Amino acid sequence: MKIPFKCPVCDGQGLVNKPPYIAGDQPTWTDSSNSPYTCKACGGGGVLWADDGGCEWTEDYEGNWDTSCGNTFVLEADTPSENGMAYCCYCGKALVEVRYGRG
Numbered sequence: 625m626k627i628p629f630k631c632p633v634c635d636g637q638g639l640v641n642k643p644p645y646i647a648g649d650q651p652t653w654t655d656s657s658n659s660p661y662t663c664k665a666c667g668g669g670g671v672l673w674a675d676d677g678g679c680e681w682t683e684d685y686e687g688n689w690d691t692s693c694g695n696t697f698v699l700e701a702d703t704p705s706e707n708g709m710a711y712c713c714y715c716g717k718a719l720v721e722v723r724y725g726r727g
């Protein structure tokens with residue numbers, strides 16, 4: 625059964641302020657069109673449909689992300705959603721971020 629999750633990439637807005645192919649830590653890009661851009665992760669709907677439960681990614685004090693499916697992902701900068709990731713790249717469930725020090 626699929627249940628809705630708020631899209632973490634656009635925070636449910638369906639729009640993002642940088643092109644979806646640009647990494648979260650990249651400050652500039654060559655696309656000449658004006659923002660906002662349609663969120664690619666949710667197709668602009670602001671909602672992800674995923675198997676229930678989701679996959680919790682918990683940030684540790686070093687900035688590594690431990691996933692509830694038993695993996696660890698290391699990002700150079702920023703959060704998974706800021707890097708355009710909406711689904712766990714290991715198990716395919718909706719990615720739920722738990723940032724370090726924010727509960």
Ligand SMILES: [Zn+2]
Binds near residue numbers: 631634663667669
């Ligand atoms: Zn989205």
Ligand SMILES: [Zn+2]
Binds near residue numbers: 679714717
């Ligand atoms: Zn997972």
